[in-house]
Amino acid sequence: MSGYKYEEVTIKTEPVFKGKVISLQVEHVKLPNGETATREVVKHPGAVAVLAIHDNKMIVVEQYRKALGRSQVEIPAGKLEPGEDQTEAAKRELEEETGYSCGEVRLISSFYTSPGFADEILHLYVADTLTAGTAKPDEDEFLDCEAITLDTAKQYIKEGRISDAKTIAAVYAWQLHLLTGSYTL
Amino acid sequence: MSGYKYEEVTIKTEPVFKGKVISLQVEHVKLPNGETATREVVKHPGAVAVLAIHDNKMIVVEQYRKALGRSQVEIPAGKLEPGEDQTEAAKRELEEETGYSCGEVRLISSFYTSPGFADEILHLYVADTLTAGTAKPDEDEFLDCEAITLDTAKQYIKEGRISDAKTIAAVYAWQLHLLTGSYTL
Numbered sequence: 264m265s266g267y268k269y270e271e272v273t274i275k276t277e278p279v280f281k282g283k284v285i286s287l288q289v290e291h292v293k294l295p296n297g298e299t300a301t302r303e304v305v306k307h308p309g310a311v312a313v314l315a316i317h318d319n320k321m322i323v324v325e326q327y328r329k330a331l332g333r334s335q336v337e338i339p340a341g342k343l344e345p346g347e348d349q350t351e352a353a354k355r356e357l358e359e360e361t362g363y364s365c366g367e368v369r370l371i372s373s374f375y376t377s378p379g380f381a382d383e384i385l386h387l388y389v390a391d392t393l394t395a396g397t398a399k400p401d402e403d404e405f406l407d408c409e410a411i412t413l414d415t416a417k418q419y420i421k422e423g424r425i426s427d428a429k430t431i432a433a434v435y436a437w438q439l440h441l442l443t444g445s446y447t448l
Numbered sequence: 449m450s451g452y453k454y455e456e457v458t459i460k461t462e463p464v465f466k467g468k469v470i471s472l473q474v475e476h477v478k479l480p481n482g483e484t485a486t487r488e489v490v491k492h493p494g495a496v497a498v499l500a501i502h503d504n505k506m507i508v509v510e511q512y513r514k515a516l517g518r519s520q521v522e523i524p525a526g527k528l529e530p531g532e533d534q535t536e537a538a539k540r541e542l543e544e545e546t547g548y549s550c551g552e553v554r555l556i557s558s559f560y561t562s563p564g565f566a567d568e569i570l571h572l573y574v575a576d577t578l579t580a581g582t583a584k585p586d587e588d589e590f591l592d593c594e595a596i597t598l599d600t601a602k603q604y605i606k607e608g609r610i611s612d613a614k615t616i617a618a619v620y621a622w623q624l625h626l627l628t629g630s631y632t633l
Contacts, residue, residue, distance in 0.1 A: 279464070335560075372605070402483075
């Protein structure tokens with residue numbers, strides 16, 4: 264017991280799948296009212312993403328997303344390697360996917376993407392002192408890099424070309440920064 | 449072929465799991481360079497969430513999230529029932545979880561929560577003409593409802609009590625509305 268109100272105490276954990284990226288288990292739990300239920304839980308190593316701003320434009324990558332069956336424009340992102348420092352991972356993903364290197368990244372927000380069924384946490388950074396270079400994507404990663412204005416980002420959101428949680432949060436943060444000087448809430 | 453650049457064409461779909469909320473399959477794909485790879489894909493029915501504002505306060509619910517092993521403060525949300533209208537689902541979840549009913553909800557944004565491994569799409573609505581009532585949560589759902597100011601929401605984010613993508617996006621949208629009159633980017 265961790266002491267949380269309404270805690271659901273695990274009676275049994277049933278491992279279902281262990282993959283390259285995620286694993287899946289079914290938790291048999293005791294509910295606060297004494298009844299039992301099952302909870303399907305996806306385990307994920309966590310991820311980093313970077314709102315990278317250069318000359319008042321946001322650096323984005325377009326890539327095919329198998330889970331969605333279509334291409335998406337997103338900010339550079341990737342999953343954490345075991346034991347990897349989060350800020351180093353953010354710099355690494357930015358440079359691998361876009362070629363841009365940066366002196367420092369600053370954390371805007373860390374959030375769970377799908378708390379109803381997954382433990383994935385995403386650490387969203389901002390980088391605004393960038394140096395252009397050559398992208399070095401993973402061998403099974405194919406993407407195009409583009410630098411877009413805020414108006415283009417809003418247009419892409421309207422068209423559905425940008426439609427993932429981290430990129431939408433990043434564009435909100437960018438808009439807030441332009442209005443108030445702060446990326447964070 | 450759908451014609452997307454860098455499309456990953458499915459060679460074989462391997463069903464792994466079919467649960468109450470999610471299912472999981474492994475897609476064996478052909479990459480743009482002719483090599484093969486596997487993609488782990490979680491299927492989800494989609495979800496709705498509501499930024500509900502009453503007397504300049506946001507209505508939130510605190511509940512235990514088994515996937516995270518802790519309690520979270522979030523905006524009211526829930527998954528879509530098969531064939532259910534999204535705006536009706538948003539009104540239903542708001543009323544079930546908080547007791548507040550609303551005349552209308554307006555879409556702020558629809559976004560994929562975890563495009564790297566899941567097809568879950570979340571439709572984020574705003575409701576700002578509310579009538580208080582009595583909550584009627586599902587029988588395996590236990591939660592507490594609270595109305596919080598923007599300053600309290602920001603404090604909860606700092607403390608990690610609010611730390612999920614949809615609620616953070618909702619607070620950004622609320623802040624943007626207070627600054628510009630618009631919830632949408």
